[in-house]
Amino acid sequence: MLEGLKTVARQAGHDRALRGLLIDCKRLLSERGEANSVAIARDLVARFGALPDDQQASFFERLSRDFSPDPQAVLLGAQAYAREPNASNLARLTHVAEPPRQELLRRINRLPGGTSSIVAMRRALLTRVARQPELQALEADFLHLLSSWFNPGFLQLQRVDWNSPAQLLEQIIRHEAVHEIDGWDDLRRRLQPDRRCFAFFHPQLPAEPLIFVEVALLPQMPGAIAPLIDKASTPLKPDQFKVAAFYSISNCQPGLKGVSLGNFLIKRVADELQRELPQLRTFCTLSPIPGFARWVRAGAVIDGLSKSRQERLAEARDAVAMASGGDLDRWSSAAVLRALPDAAMQPLTRLAAFYLALQSPVASGDPVARFHLDNGARLERLNPLADLSAKGVKQSLGLMVNYLYDLQKVEAHHEKFTHGEVAHSRALASLL
Structure with a gap:
């Protein structure tokens, strides 16, 4: 009582x-x-x-x-x-x-x-x-x-480095949403001279990053994530910097969901890097495909395709179903994916090309793809076995994708995407 x-x-x-x-x-x-x-x-x-x-x-x-x-x-x-x-x-x-x-x-x-x-x-x-x-x-x-x-005109771009306040570095570790940071040694490697980290801040929240992006400076476009986040790797020398690869973008404020920040961040960082390192010629991403495995499990359906493309999609879908015995959960480990023959990996890659190039313009398309393509990027290259972490295997069946940011063409590519067309490379076109 x-x-x-x-x-x-x-x-x-x-x-x-x-x-x-x-x-x-x-x-x-x-x-x-x-x-x-x-x-x-x-x-x-x-x-x-x-x-x-x-x-x-x-x-x-x-x-x-x-x-x-x-x-x-x-x-x-x-x-x-x-x-x-x-x-x-x-x-x-x-x-x-x-x-x-x-x-x-x-x-x-x-x-x-x-x-x-x-x-x-x-x-x-x-x-x-x-x-x-x-x-x-x-x-x-x-x-x-x-x-x-939170109009971009009010936001302040700051580079985060090893000398940044400890409170800020702790927030970078805590909020990293794409590739988990495994402690201080891992963070230190991500802030070495061949890496960059930039964040947006607002004058009313000066100690709290709103969103941050991590960048690898490389000699060529990357095809796998493990070498980029290997905390034991040796930093590259500046004369090898030819490519800036955005490999992680993390939002820090759930209360700002839906407020456009990331697209402006990438463009501002690209401009900043081009001023700092004029030798950079290529700006790209190495991105996950978080909706891909779910789409394949749901039947890999795309409406409105031509007859020939529907046939190629069905052929790839049937080949993947046969190779997996009708159960994609069999491909649930890095070891199994590494052991797949070309007869299974090739149709799987083709399915990814269809998904990214032809499903992205609709609301149910991959969220990461929609972000970059709407931001003016071009769908450039698919990379099988690029992310063999548990998360990468579960969500993307190990695949990752490079989106290319041609700073002279981002507006044209964005315009195409708003009309339902995805800008893509010849290599991607050959898979469709």
């Missing part, structure tokens, strides 16, 4: 905290609240951080419902603009159509550390949107504002 009373009391306390938080929101939006916004916003952020998960969910629901535009005011404004589409009516319509919660977030943002608080709020919100579609409009407001506040 005592435990039950404690639970009831705890719930009552949470309900009071939620009510207090909503009162703070209304106070912050009031005329008086605008003058005292810093103090009120500080209390609001503290109250939100103290809420348990279920009460945070309730807060987002109330924010979505109670801080939306007035439908009647929007209707009247739209009708007035339809009758007289002048600047005054458009301004009035824009004002009444904007959700009050956007102004609420702006006022929170005035608080020292407010930007970081809003990023944290969105991180909490994103964990719920898939289960609660009624929160999508609220999520759109967060994304709209953060996309403006």
Whole structure:
């Protein structure tokens, strides 16, 4: 009985905290609240951080419902603009159509550390949107504002090296999302003179990297990841630097998901490297294909192909099915993949070419491919047995791909991709 009373009391306390938080929101939006916004916003952020998960969910629901535009005011404004589409009516319509919660977030943002608080709020919100579609409009407001506040014009590019603050180096280790960093020795190798690491920072989050990219300076385009991340390898001399290979891009802020950062980062880094090392002639990636194995297991289907391409795709699919006995899980180790005969590896590589060149333009295409191709890269070369780590085998069946960034053609390639066409090399074309 005592435990039950404690639970009831705890719930009552949470309900009071939620009510207090909503009162703070209304106070912050009031005329008086605008003058005292810093103090009120500080209390609001503290109250939100103290809420348990279920009460945070309730807060987002109330924010979505109670801080939306007035439908009647929007209707009247739209009708007035339809009758007289002048600047005054458009301004009035824009004002009444904007959700009050956007102004609420702006006022929170005035608080020292407010930007970081809003990023944290969105991180909490994103964990719920898939289960609660009624929160999508609220999520759109967060994304709209953060996309403006994290405009690339506000971001600062910094090189990360072994002399960077220890706190920053720890974050690089923690946030590396593509090829795990195995401690300080591994990180030290990735920051040697034949390697580069660059990160974007925002003035309001000066000690927190938003996204970072790792680059290997090489004599030629790489065909496997293991030599690039071998912490015992010997650094190359500068006269061997001909190629800059981007081999890992990691986002550090889950609350900024969907805010375009990586595409601007690659272009800025390429420009920076070209100024520092004029001898560099090739800018490329060595990238995973994280959706490939899943697509093959799902039947390797692509709609809308010509008859001849459908036949080649079916032929490659049948050859892979025969070689694996109809069970790709048999190819679940590096040793098995190394032992595959050409009769199995060649159709597997062809399937990867079809997947990247012809499936990438649709929303279900490989996310890494879509990122680079939309960024203006060209699909250049497929590399079998390039990533034999457990993750590489599971997701990509050991394959990796080079995307080429021709700095003179990125805009043209981006334009092609927006129209559903993937720029690719002759070597890739021969597989299709």
